[in-house]
Amino acid sequence: MHMSDDLNAFREEARQWIGENFPESLKGKGIGMEESGEDLGADLDRWRERLAARGWGAPTWPVEYGGGGLSQSQARAINQELVAAGAFNHIPMITGMGITMVGPTLLDYGTDDQKARHLPGIASGEIRWCLGLSEPNAGSDLASLSTKAVDAGDHFVLNGQKIWTSGANISQWCGAVVRTDPNKPKRDGISFVMLPMDQEGVETRPIRLIAGASPFCETFFNDAIAEKRDLLGPLNEGWTVVKRLLQHERQSQTGSGMASSGAKPTPIQELAKGYVGTDADGALADADLRTRITRHLMDAKAHGLTIARITAEAKGNVEVSAAASILKNSATIVAQTKAELTLELMGAQGLGWEGEAFTDQELGTVREWLGGKAMSIYGGSFEVQNNIISKNILGLPETTQKG
Amino acid sequence: MHMSDDLNAFREEARQWIGENFPESLKGKGIGMEESGEDLGADLDRWRERLAARGWGAPTWPVEYGGGGLSQSQARAINQELVAAGAFNHIPMITGMGITMVGPTLLDYGTDDQKARHLPGIASGEIRWCLGLSEPNAGSDLASLSTKAVDAGDHFVLNGQKIWTSGANISQWCGAVVRTDPNKPKRDGISFVMLPMDQEGVETRPIRLIAGASPFCETFFNDAIAEKRDLLGPLNEGWTVVKRLLQHERQSQTGSGMASSGAKPTPIQELAKGYVGTDADGALADADLRTRITRHLMDAKAHGLTIARITAEAKGNVEVSAAASILKNSATIVAQTKAELTLELMGAQGLGWEGEAFTDQELGTVREWLGGKAMSIYGGSFEVQNNIISKNILGLPETTQKG
Amino acid sequence: MAALTEEQSMLKDQASAWATEQAPVQKFREMRDSGAAEGFTPATWESMVDMGWTGILIPEAYGGSDLGYLTFGVVLEQLGRQLTASPLFASALVGASAVILGGSDGQKQQLLPKVVDGSEILTLAVDDGPRHAPAAIAMKAERTGDGFSLSGTKHFVVEGMTATTLIVAARTGGASGSMDGLSLFLVPGDAPGLSRARLATVDSRGYANVTFDGVSVGADALLGEADQGGVLLDAVLDRARAGLGAEMLGTAAQAFDMTLEYLKTREQFGRVIGSFQALGHRAAGLFTQMELARSCAEAALQAIDADTDDVAQMCSLSKARVGDFLHEMSNQLIQIHGGIGMTDEFDAGFYLKRARVLEALYGNQAFHRDRYARLLGF
């Protein structure tokens, strides 16, 4: 009761602060609005500065590193109030992997020096981070990576290729997993280093995806340099760091994340009524589609309720939860099904690539549908999550290893 | 063209013979009619004798062994004419595994002596056969069986337990797979023997299933005797015989089998209209169910068309086809889905176990639903068929063996 | 589980221990084999009464403990795990809800204490035909001088053989197809003109078709207002559905646990079968579905307790979503156990048979998907 009263007071305070500080011009907008043609850059930046000053870009991080020093419950309250006000916290988006993955892992494994040097820039939304994890021949099997880092006194020299480095071409820093001892078996001999992207030995090449231009890059290290003081965790024990990173990644993909957009999408059933029409009883005219939309809405509701339930059971402490694999797969199904159903209900209008004949919403649906196919691939594929559930939660034997 | 004319003439001949010989009293009946209370035993037996005399109990077997000496196309024509006349060929049913599995395998691997002694009794419907394959601890993994057969001069002495021996309690003969050399690896050291059931060393115990009484038994061999002249195939090479038996079994479960009943079931959509009602447009009142029934009917039609297509492609020679695993799984889905849908459309009337409150059709639906769950288990489970498709048809690596 | 109160946690442990030790599925098997027409073991039922579970929903003024629906669900889930058969659900949840929500103080005073002490077994008699369709009720309650005369047959009445008072939905106005014009009546089980025909069902419990042949009841038999019973009926049915959601969740969770255990111990091809990836992934998928289903089941119960305005939606969500999981899980229970799962000697068949009855009761998945869509306005 006491806790809850405190939380309500905090919520009231948050609501008031948002009301006073969130620029009216940004209301109902979200990330991606850069494309709308309106120039909201100055207001966006002002909003970022205010969020950062308050420590609400990373509300649960310690105050000394630019965070808000708040509890998970308080952070959720902020999010809910942002959504309610048509506002958003865009710092997680503009720092790439900074807020969602690098920061939490630095908090877990970083030295005081590393935290002090790296966290404030992330929390304020000024330094964007990318991650160099996957390699062309090591997809789900991350541990078979071959990018090498050779000891050169006070720094390492990196050579190799990374892929799917999201935002590599616009990031200032990169966290990379590299092989520091080629003689040890796969998961040993791996280390995690951090390096600036603005150096001669680093080259990035954007990847064009099926949905068009993408934030993803191939990243090439040719004698790239990472300082030894930017080695995260012990030498040759980088696998532990990577595992934690991936847990944070899963967590960020469970659909329980932060409010990154103030836009309220039209519910799919309303969209469907518009395109498909209704019968005399008000039911969607396409009964077959109606059933599938209903199933989808039930799945979505069940997913949302599960996030709420797991949060309640964990009494607010769900930063790294065993349920993340479940929620990640469930979130993927919900999102991918929604995209397929939206495409279907739009009929021919859901098949546009560009041009005046299609509305922005229609074109956006198609791009989202295509882009969303990656949800079951990245951050540990649907199959890898099932391996994790099977082994780590259910206690069944490992099935990916030989024998 | 020429072939087809011949076939049409044969079909005409078959139609006429059926018209003249099939007892009117049996029209529209089928196996299981014993339970209807009518005493049709004498007519049934007369019809069996006539079928047998004509060689049509096993139409494709050689005439010298009691068969009809006919082609697959002719056999299919007979079946189609039986169905058209509301008639049936019940010899495959009353000989247990005789017509569908034992006979074909004897034709493939038997000595002349074995064929002459065993086939005619099967073809005439007088000798019923069961098969002793599965054991309690060797389900899908048949090769790990442990029933032993020890050489005792002119015969073997069998000890061990078989399970799922269908009709063992009413069969005269049994084909059993046994271990004749315990020192060889799993699939080696296995032999296939045939033995009479009416002997002291054989004991059977019927198994009660979830659908109630069943034809299945546990069968115990305690110093049971099998003559050496009834060893089918070479000693210790019984695995080859078993593989062939299982192929014949799959084939018999593809839904392309013989006409065993002259009863024409009510189409599920008509049944559904009766229980569920229709709307003003004549569409089933439960739109959700209607979609699922439609999907099922499409699956069933696709299954039937696939049997026809594969038959046409093989120009009639499909006795042991690589497609059997596909058809077995497809037949299973069609049958199990139909049972679930029928149960559902009947509402509370589809939940009866016995008694006056439910019609015979309703009670039959429930028993069929329960019994049909075995379709995806016996004769190589759904999963085993997928292993076979994956390995034998698609050429993917083995996944059941270690490493 | 939701974040349970200490009281709920204790009750859960009590119910789990009692069901596992005193009323396990073996007891149900014995009852089935005995062919008992009532469909439950009287001693089992008496124990439940003794433990006070019949009073969980009932206000303290009428002798209950007024702990709410989530608490009742906690108990039902444990009973669902062991397939424990009893009139607890029909009487202390469905019937009691009807009286609590619609009854006059006199009716409450008359019935609720007896529900608590087990001397009354209530049940709801709702459908005129084999498929759940409350709006389609055509059975008439004709007004007579001093009351009503009921004629018609109610199908698949839960605990229909043993109920001492039936809550009967009949039409006093309006036309079949509408929830308007319905009324609910309290009818004593021994009323002249009332007859019961036992239904021997696949789940071996106590159901009856109950026929009313001009059964006369007084004006005081009316539960709530005449012609306004549709809203009350809907509310009662939703509470029933939320209860079934909890029971179904328990039944499915037990089926999952049995299957997981088998995956870990049964060997084929020299390995435990759970090490085959196709089965491991299937188990992972089922576990994911179970977690999602649990959230729906609990949310429906919580919505009732909190009296939110989305109770109807949440109850349809629970019935449909848990129903889908139970359907699939009961099939996989058999499939993964293989031949042994097909034998009557093993318990899997009981779970499969019970599953289909639970799915059908008070609206199957298709019914609730349709209702959910209508509630969302499309």
Next chain:
Amino acid sequence: MAALTEEQSMLKDQASAWATEQAPVQKFREMRDSGAAEGFTPATWESMVDMGWTGILIPEAYGGSDLGYLTFGVVLEQLGRQLTASPLFASALVGASAVILGGSDGQKQQLLPKVVDGSEILTLAVDDGPRHAPAAIAMKAERTGDGFSLSGTKHFVVEGMTATTLIVAARTGGASGSMDGLSLFLVPGDAPGLSRARLATVDSRGYANVTFDGVSVGADALLGEADQGGVLLDAVLDRARAGLGAEMLGTAAQAFDMTLEYLKTREQFGRVIGSFQALGHRAAGLFTQMELARSCAEAALQAIDADTDDVAQMCSLSKARVGDFLHEMSNQLIQIHGGIGMTDEFDAGFYLKRARVLEALYGNQAFHRDRYARLLGF
């Protein structure tokens, strides 16, 4: 494949070799990258004309080879495998079918030889809105003194940018919602008042919304009888759907082959990924679905050739069943290829994008399930 005639087998081999060598998916990529508004490469189309594929359905009297729909399907399947883009389907199957089934001898004489030699590109303009619903056509063809005046917009007209003659479905009687009162008209692509708006679609082919602003046509533009066009339209659409079934099968079969190849070669965790049972079983399931889909696709074409009385059922079966398989297969193509499948550099995206267009054309799976049920009377 069905048991093909020698002629069909030869044509299959010819089409397969030509598509793989002369018009592979790489050609399609180049066409897409060039942004060609017509949505195909003219040289590719000319080759098809030279090979005589435009005449497969056309009677010998009008310069064709009259080989039938199964034969046409054999070719379309091979083109579907390589995503070969051309007006072959719209003109030589859909348009030609309309003229063959409904045209007067004069109309046939005028159009069919030009379809064969490629100087005419026909297409069907059917839907008034973005979803396929022929009965819902509201566009009017008003009778004028000597003919008709057409006004309205037809959506998503296949090869709408290049068609030289459009077969337009419009209402001369009856009301929207009924197939009665429809008529089909032959409208020249350069008729005054006709305008085309290019649709830049996800599959990069040539579609247009075509607007008719009081387009006048003579009485001789009527294809078949006035007001009776519904039956003709249905028959033409069914032929189109059967053709799409064959093309979709080819597209899905190629996606399957690419996936199977990847399963056999891609290594993860020290093994080829096809040795993971979950993927092996998924491949087995997809193969099973492919075999079933193939049977439906071929049966629809054969039913048309044999003029059986279940043509409509079989065509809806084919469109729905092959559509379902293509839908799932195109998703699995991406999923199993993982990251590489998401890149534009790899071809998987082309198959996925084309799949959704093929599914939607002339009725998606839901449309055809509903139609199949209606045809079966429920």
